[in-house]
Amino acid sequence: MTDIRPDEDFLRLDRQICFSLNAASRAFGSVYRTLLKDLDLTYPQYLVMLVLWEDPEHAALPVKHLGERLRLDSGTLSPLLKRLEANGLVRRERSARDERSVNVTLTEAGAALRERATEVPRGIARATGFELAEIEDLRERLNRLTAALDAATLDRA
Known part of the structure; x- marks a missing residue:
């Protein structure tokens, strides 16, 4: 447990870790927008692609699993996947085993985008200093x- 000194004003904005994290997140968002522009991806779409790129076999991944990995609900994830599919990067198909489940697979174009995306983490590292x-x-x-x-x-x- 942290020590709390009674004379400190912990209700100051600059003392809030949540504000520091939010400000850092917004700053990251700006850098990511610039780096992802050439890939024609938004940051949330990039996160989806990162999970899909992790499997060298590019096996189908259930939407539920993607949501768990990304900490996103299906209401947020579905529009991202629709946009990625419209851009030709992923394919969505109902599971043959369970009609309620939808699987996501990288297309050839989606798999090929991985090579171009390797510059993104390098750019982030440079931006942080x-x-x-x-x-x-x-x-x-x-x-x-x-x-x-x-x-x-x-x-x-």
């Missing part, structure tokens, strides 16, 4: 923060 070890440390700390907040949410439910 951080060393690779600092980026990895920050990512690990943010993952721990997310896990702690998820646990706290579950504890209150």
Whole structure:
């Protein structure tokens, strides 16, 4: 538990971690918009593609699994997938085993886009000005923060 000094004003905006995270997220969004422009992807679409690119076999992935990995509900994910499909990057098909389930597969164009996308993380790293070890440390700390907040949410439910 952190020490709280009674003389500090913890209700100041500049003392709020949520504000710092939000400001950093918005700044990242601006950099990503610039880097993803050449790929004709939005940031959320890029995240979908990252998950699909992880499988070297490009196997079909259930929309439900994509949503879990990205922490997105189907109402948010479905329009992203429709747009990616309209752009020829993915294919959506009902599962032969379960008609309620929809699977997403990369098209050839979607798989080929991966090569061009390798510049995006490099551009982000350059934009931060951080060393690779600092980026990895920050990512690990943010993952721990997310896990702690998820646990706290579950504890209150």
